[in-house]
Amino acid sequence: MAVARLAVDPAFVVGDLDRRVFGSFVEHMGRCVYTGIYEPDHPTADEDGFRTDVLDLVRELGVTVVRYPGGNFVSNYAWEDGVGPKDGRPRRLDLAWRAIETNQFGTDEFAAWARKAGVEPMWAVNLGTRGVTEAIELLQYVNGEPGTDIADRRVANGSEKPYDIKLWCLGNELDGPWQIGHKTADEYARLAEETARAMRRVDPDLELVACGSSNRKMPTFASWERTVLERTYDVVDHISLHAYYEPKDGDTASFLAVAEDMDRFIRSVVATADHVGAVKQSDKKITLSFDEWNVWYQGRFPGESGLKVREASPLIEDVYDVTDAVVVGSLLITLLRHADRVKIANQAQLVNVIAPILTEPGGTAWRQTIFHPFALTSKYAGSRVLRTEVTGPVVETDAFGNVPALWSTATYDEESGEVALFVVNRSETDEIECEIPLGALEAALGPLHLVEHVGLYDDDRSAVNGPEHPDRVVPKRIDGTRITDGTCVATLPAASWHLVRLSPGGNS
């Protein structure tokens, strides 16, 4: 069996982990909202019409922050349509997804849902068809103290207390020609700057995210970021990144290695942001909001113009298999590896639409394969991310050249003293024995013992979960892992994701 060596040292700190990297995304798209999180007729619905079976799964997933209401949807959305008495709310044609939007779920409902889910809301304003006025009115509606016309509308709608939402996206993917209200970099930069300045007059403590490129392959990638940041550097905190991955032409080897793309994307955006900062001679660092990422089989999507106009009909409800879950695990590892600069990340989306949770209208809700690496990473990642270095076998890929077979990160938790190692074996064919010398960790933390090793893999990599077999794919406890002579030794099957937990004290 091939052997790899994974070095980890508590002195090699990447950065403190911002738990907002375990974010998700709820868009008015397909069945994410309607029959996803909101279904008043569902047997588990609460007094607000929220599915409590879904709320339970969202809490179990360990989501920390949820972006809302889009996505492409936000770029032609009028938030005013979604507040006030429900029977007075207009039915509208949503141009992003060519759907009928009933507006039965809107701003107040999302704020209430987020509170019940225990997540921080991250709100996007419409900078496609609208602009500064709409953004500051929405901000005053949600955050304003009673006593002004707009804040009092919220009070009249049942919420005396401001929602106090701090995290705001200045539009969505406005570099993309598919976006309603698509803009050039100069047009967007100017609008984002003006909107940010006005929003900060309402509330100086906001955290603002400027739109970066829709993906790394956009023809304007990097020059878009440069132009936008040249104008907004002093008034925004984060720049956004979006990336979706799928296997191309059956090339699983490259698919298993797509974390390379995410890694290069992050490095390029950091370099671009720092270049702008250097030219400005600024000490400020722009941080990254990777506010859409996931596996998405875009090849199966007919495109927006091919959609029949309907109400809350299924859209991109990808069913994920074991390989997809391993890839999702590797993307989470990548986000952690950049903990010094990636402060927010949102897996897109939360329910039904390319999601870790699927539901049947009126029926059950279950965990997709990709649910598991997310939930375990969110649960066990500690407060500080440590750099890992791997020596060992490489895999050849068409898309990224030769890449290390093992992709990894580690965390140390200051409160519990626990060390968590997250590792993916990206080889499609080879089991790998992974040796983790514990000398540097034990010198700093004292003796460690193995708490557990769990992995996600399966002889049948096309296995999926479904309503009849919701737990067909779940993480497995791996018993053979041991600590011998100060080295933890674990066998990692081909195409697998792993969590190894070590805790101070004694042997196991």
Ligand code: AHR
């Ligand atoms: O998440 C699905 C869509 O992907 C979002 O609406 C958009 O922002 C992105 O292109």
